[in-house]
Amino acid sequence: MGRTIVPIGPYHPLQEEPEFFSLTVEGERVVDIDVRIGYNHRGIEKLSERKNFDQSTFVIERICGICSTSHPFAYTRAVEDIFPMDVPERAKYIRTIIAEGERIHSHLLWLGLAGHFLGYNTVYMWVWKLREEILDAMEILSGNRNNYAMFKPGGVRRDIKESDIPDVLRKVESIVGTLEMLRDAIMDDPVIHARTKGVGVLTKEKSIEFSALGPTSRASGVARDVRKDSPYAVYDRLDWDMIVTQNGDVFDKVVVRVLEMLESVKIIRACLLNLPGGEIDAKIKNVPPGEGVGHIEAPRGETFHYVRSDGTNRPVRHKVRAPTFMNLPTYKATVVGETISDATIILAAIDPCYCCTERMAVRDVDGARLYDGQDLIRLSQLKTERLRKELGFGS
């Protein structure tokens, strides 16, 4: 049978961000897949090196609109690791609340989109309506629906008012009923089973081989969660379960995320009820020379930040590794052999975030850099010149 290339991207209704998958297909079956990203590169690491430690938090927050807390969280932990120092108790609780709120809204966002990719737009709309409750709760806490700006090296920027706690608690708990209904609906719906069970299986071995992270690995039976493995904030003091399933298919990835949301609700409730008093900020002055790493469990997996300081008020090097960077290559193991219809939901099942991932440079096989900033400007000028000639504008 003849092979055709089916493009998904760079602009495709499947995903919101520009990315390009070229699926080599025989009929409906995918025999090979190539992934190209790099349409979204914004040079955030470089930007961060030009800001001072406090300002960087805001830049880092804009790496991703959905993990807008995970990146500052990992970054502030990396900066605190340079000292090393500890943040006040109250700040730890507030950080946990914000991070878990983000996890719920991120998983809900994904669940809705997964429904949309399967053509199940009712789920899409219902879940996104549910997500509004969480966004409202986050707005009460931080003043923002997304991009909360709550974090700063040494603590948090904004305190939680006692009078807000009942409202937030009510809003967060209000989603539990609907979530449980959704969980049961997904577990029982035969058509959802037909579309997701046994589809895009990432085996335990492959998951370890690719170093998959977060829900992607936990759905494959690899119990890997930074919150348990290397506890930070107050996760080790709270009672919650790591959700691990064994099959590694799309269905399990859905289940893991739905159940994780219920755990997150539990965590938020426990934090809000046990919120200790005291300072929220350690008020650090100067960051000493040295280097630090910070890693936390973002909704999509482990986010890792590395910061080096030379004693001035700016990081001299800031490296970000987003979870999608590790999860992306699992496509090779999951998509090949499936049909195009399944390919789209499998691609979406790792909950990819390209804007988090894209900090790359083009190099040839010998490791020499092909394009740097100057080269790109030169190429752009050449292209403009060529277009002007072609269109007859003269030079």
Place this chain on the structure above:
Amino acid sequence: MIYLFYLLVYGFLLTAALGLFASWVDRKVTARVQYRIGPPLLQPLIDIVKLMGKETLIPRGASRNTFLLSPVAGLSSVILASALLWVVGLRPGDGFLGDWIVAIYLLTIPSISIIVGGFASGNPLASLGSSREMKLVLAYELPFVLAALVPVIRAGLILRLGDIVVAQQIAGATATSLSGIIALIVAILCVQAKLALVPFDIPEAETEIIHGPLVDYSGSSLALYRLMKNMLLFTLPFFLVILYLGGIRLTGIHILWSVLKYLVLVAIITVIRNTNPRVRIDQALRFFWGPVTILSVIAVVLAVLGL
């Protein structure tokens, strides 16, 4: 002359108006189910008019004439089929022997026109969508014809829609019998696939292949396809009303009754499309060739036995 009148006024204008209305009902109900407000009443019409005013682009490498003519062919066949059904619905005596076959035949052409148009555009996604549509047509056509055979058998093996309507007016609607109920269920599922609505919107699958065959259509040719689909949303349920629910009568209380029958069918279609995810093409094939075909055969056997 009377036929021309039926063709233009009933076949085109009335069907288009009712089809656009049905499409609005579908969109509005869908929106309400999904906690959205939904479009205003005239939105489907506005969409078509707006598209009419847009530029029609013909992709490089497309086979130009086929590309532009297939929506026209699809729309014309829907108009013809609707005119035929209106004649039968309003004046059962005016049909002709074999119009049952003609109606089924004409109602297949829209799918064929989409297949041809998709292949003509030369886009890989469109070709993929067209091949899916082709498989889908092969899947649902057999059970659909078998299900449509049930009222024929019950009317005494006469392939004339008018006689089917008259027979139902005497002996009660087809759907009041066991075979009729089964056939109606099969037919609704097939209509869902014919309309390319979830769970059988596989050929168009927006998030997979970006509307498949229609991906390269724009402007007035896309408008024709949209109009065709909207009209089908009226014509196909109307066909089912004639076959299984005793047709329509536009006198007195029967008007309300006719509208109700039609709206119930549209509501069922909308509910199905809002409570299911899209299935895969192989699953759809297995579904139609397996349980649905078996059901339709059972319905035919029951009809022959007089149940």
